[in-house]
Amino acid sequence: MTTLLEAQxxxxxVGGATLVDAVSLRIGAGEMVAIVGPNGAGKSTxxxxxxxxxxxxxxxITLKQRDLHAYGPRALAEHRAMLSQHVNVSFPFTVEExxxxxxxxxxxAVARALVAAALDEVGLEHFRSRQLPTLSGGEQQRAHFxxxxxxxxxxxxLHGPGLLLLDEPTSSLDLRHQIDLVxxxxxxxxxxxxxxxxxxxxxxxxRFADRxxxxxxxxxxxxxxxxxxMQADTLRQIFEIDATIDYTGDGVPFLLPQTMRPAxxxx
Amino acid sequence: MSVLAERRARAKQRRAGLSLRPAATLTLLCxxxxxxxxxxxxxxxxxxxxxxxxxxxxLGLWADSTANPLxxxxxxxxxxxxxxxxxxxxxVGALLAVSGAxxxxxxxxxxxxxxxxxxxxxGAFAAAAAIVFTDSHLGGSLRFLQHQLLPVAAFAGSLIxxxxxxxxxxxxGRTSIAIFLLAGLAIAAIANxxxxxxxxxxxxxxxxxxxxxxxxxxxxxxxxxxxxxAPVLAVALIACLxxxxxxxxxxxxxxxxxxxxxxxxxxxRVSIVLVSAMTGVAVSVCGVVGFVGIVxxxxxxxxxxxxxxxxxPASALLGAVLLVGADTVARTIVAPAExxxxxxxxxxxxxxxxxxxxxxxxxxxx
Numbered sequence: 001m002t003t004l005l006e007a008q009x010x011x012x013x014v015g016g017a018t019l020v021d022a023v024s025l026r027i028g029a030g031e032m033v034a035i036v037g038p039n040g041a042g043k044s045t046x047x048x049x050x051x052x053x054x055x056x057x058x059x060x061i062t063l064k065q066r067d068l069h070a071y072g073p074r075a076l077a078e079h080r081a082m083l084s085q086h087v088n089v090s091f092p093f094t095v096e097e098x099x100x101x102x103x104x105x106x107x108x109a110v111a112r113a114l115v116a117a118a119l120d121e122v123g124l125e126h127f128r129s130r131q132l133p134t135l136s137g138g139e140q141q142r143a144h145f146x147x148x149x150x151x152x153x154x155x156x157x158l159h160g161p162g163l164l165l166l167d168e169p170t171s172s173l174d175l176r177h178q179i180d181l182v183x184x185x186x187x188x189x190x191x192x193x194x195x196x197x198x199x200x201x202x203x204x205x206x207r208f209a210d211r212x213x214x215x216x217x218x219x220x221x222x223x224x225x226x227x228x229x230m231q232a233d234t235l236r237q238i239f240e241i242d243a244t245i246d247y248t249g250d251g252v253p254f255l256l257p258q259t260m261r262p263a264x265x266x267x
Numbered sequence: 268m269s270v271l272a273e274r275r276a277r278a279k280q281r282r283a284g285l286s287l288r289p290a291a292t293l294t295l296l297c298x299x300x301x302x303x304x305x306x307x308x309x310x311x312x313x314x315x316x317x318x319x320x321x322x323x324x325x326l327g328l329w330a331d332s333t334a335n336p337l338x339x340x341x342x343x344x345x346x347x348x349x350x351x352x353x354x355x356x357x358x359v360g361a362l363l364a365v366s367g368a369x370x371x372x373x374x375x376x377x378x379x380x381x382x383x384x385x386x387x388x389x390g391a392f393a394a395a396a397a398i399v400f401t402d403s404h405l406g407g408s409l410r411f412l413q414h415q416l417l418p419v420a421a422f423a424g425s426l427i428x429x430x431x432x433x434x435x436x437x438x439x440g441r442t443s444i445a446i447f448l449l450a451g452l453a454i455a456a457i458a459n460x461x462x463x464x465x466x467x468x469x470x471x472x473x474x475x476x477x478x479x480x481x482x483x484x485x486x487x488x489x490x491x492x493x494x495x496x497a498p499v500l501a502v503a504l505i506a507c508l509x510x511x512x513x514x515x516x517x518x519x520x521x522x523x524x525x526x527x528x529x530x531x532x533x534x535x536r537v538s539i540v541l542v543s544a545m546t547g548v549a550v551s552v553c554g555v556v557g558f559v560g561i562v563x564x565x566x567x568x569x570x571x572x573x574x575x576x577x578x579x580p581a582s583a584l585l586g587a588v589l590l591v592g593a594d595t596v597a598r599t600i601v602a603p604a605e606x607x608x609x610x611x612x613x614x615x616x617x618x619x620x621x622x623x624x625x626x627x628x629x630x631x632x633x
Contacts, residue, residue, distance in 0.1 A: 073530045074528040077526065081526070084526065089519065090375050090518065091375075092572065093572070147527075
């Protein structure tokens with residue numbers, strides 16, 4: 001497996017506080033990686049460093065064997081696509097126009113075909129002429145996901161498999177669309193894209209990822225397969241919850257938090 | 268389908284958020300036709316009326332067969348007064364509308380306007396300072412440069428104001444609408460205090476010149492001033508098209524625009540210089556004329572959508588139409604006197620701005 005992205009002991013310090021502390025990782029083409037961890041563990045900061053958005057205070061990141069910060073914004077966008085957590089659009093752009101922004105300077109016919117395919121994939125083709133601000137939060141999130149898919153497709157057509165970064169892509173989605181999004185990302189990984197996603201829902205992360213990065217207080221506590229992260233001790237120590245862990249028929253772990261009061265027995 | 272039913276169906280689609288947008292070429296052609304029409308009206312009305320039948324001869328298009336005794340006067344009025352004035356109004360309107368549209372794109376906020384947030388005042392303050400300075404003993408040796416110095420001073424004043432405003436209003440890639448508008452008000456107040464101070468120290472002649480900046484008027488338009496306006500407009504319009512896609516993507520926010528491949532820092536620098544140059548030069552020709560930059564792009568977005576590749580050239584045309592029209596009204600409504608055009612645009616634009624605020628109040632929290 002060829003290494004796509006490599007971080008060597010990267011740290012981020014802001015105003016004396018260390019948000020990410022000496023994290024090293026290597027991500028190969030076709031890998032599906034979930035970043036999990038409690039609030040304030042440094043997940044978003046790590047992802048923003050990996051996207052080239054912010055520069056680590058220490059350490060180095062290479063994308064396809066080249067320093068991440070040696071890429072210009074346009075070249076970088078051809079190798080990695082990233083979906084941020086909150087995107088607010090204040091002007092009445094249509095869904096189609098927003099998704100088309102992912103196509104950059106591609107020829108119009110190419111862009112149109114990619115936009116149609118992406119809208120179809122996220123199930124928004126009937127909303128293509130609607131103004132984005134009139135859509136619900138979840139629908140807007142899917143539209144932005146479609147935009148990022150278009151960007152990824154444009155870059156991969158030029159340079160082969162790229163990097164897809166997702167910061168809590170399912171935060172506004174209903175269950176069905178959470179699974180749809182995850183399946184779409186998996187299909188990209190099957191074609192060689194390296195996917196890294198921050199996910200809060202551990203069960204979704206377990207279904208989604210081949211590999212789990214568990215962050216705790218800025219440090220990489222666990223980097224392994226899903227069973228490595230899903231241990232009762234680890235969950236107690238890092239998430240401060242008691243949970244029952246079980247396995248689905250095909251061996252995927254899932255958890256049920258125990259400290260929640262059972263329904264119907266309100267006192 | 269009857270016309271009424273069709274109209275109702277269209278209204279329903281609009282309510283549903285569906286957009287019905289006319290083709291780009293059609294829009295630009297309609298705006299060009301509107302500009303031609305307004306120009307024709309502006310050429311014929313005024314203190315000295317020149318009916319349409321006499322216009323071609325006055326323009327020198329063909330010889331006048333009726334041997335009109337007023338031909339010489341008509342020609343003088345048209346060539347030395349009206350054409351420079353109409354051209355100045357059109358160019359200033361275009362500059363103000365486009366700089367408004369760019370500023371709104373840059374701040375991702377439809378309420379941004381160079382005059383409203385003090386950028387014009389900053390330019391006017393610098394221009395007023397240049398008037399007083401070149402008139403003083405200290406700067407007297409630069410007097411002969413006054414014509415060239417004014418646009419440069421106005422540009423510098425606008426540039427500094429825009430940079431300060433951007434620095435205050437945006438933090439970590441996010442721009443707060445409330446802080447932006449309030450900081451703009453404060454900056455406008457500082458610039459106006461500066462102008463007030465200059466008014467206080469100015470002598471009678473300087474006072475007349477400075478008052479002109481504050482109210483805004485096109486009565487001083489000359490061929491010489493047009494030579495300062497035209498190159499800036501031409502360069503700015505071409506440069507605008509190069510940032511159109513960037514401004515579109517910037518609507519997603521600075522971080523997301525960067526992720527999409529936009530060189531955000533460069534885009535911001537180019538936008539700030541363009542807005543300052545356009546506002547500064549417009550201010551140096553006709554003083555502070557407000558609200559053109561807010562009304563024009565807003566109306567256009569409702570019809571043609573927010574994509575800047577079409578919005579910017581269309582804003583230039585509609586801004587030109589609006590200001591040529593407003594100037595024609597300003598110089599005829601209280602004839603033989605003239606109303607400062609700044610008063611007219613504010614009287615129309617301010618209620619419009621309030622209406623926009625009221626509409627927005629329901630949609631987003633400031």
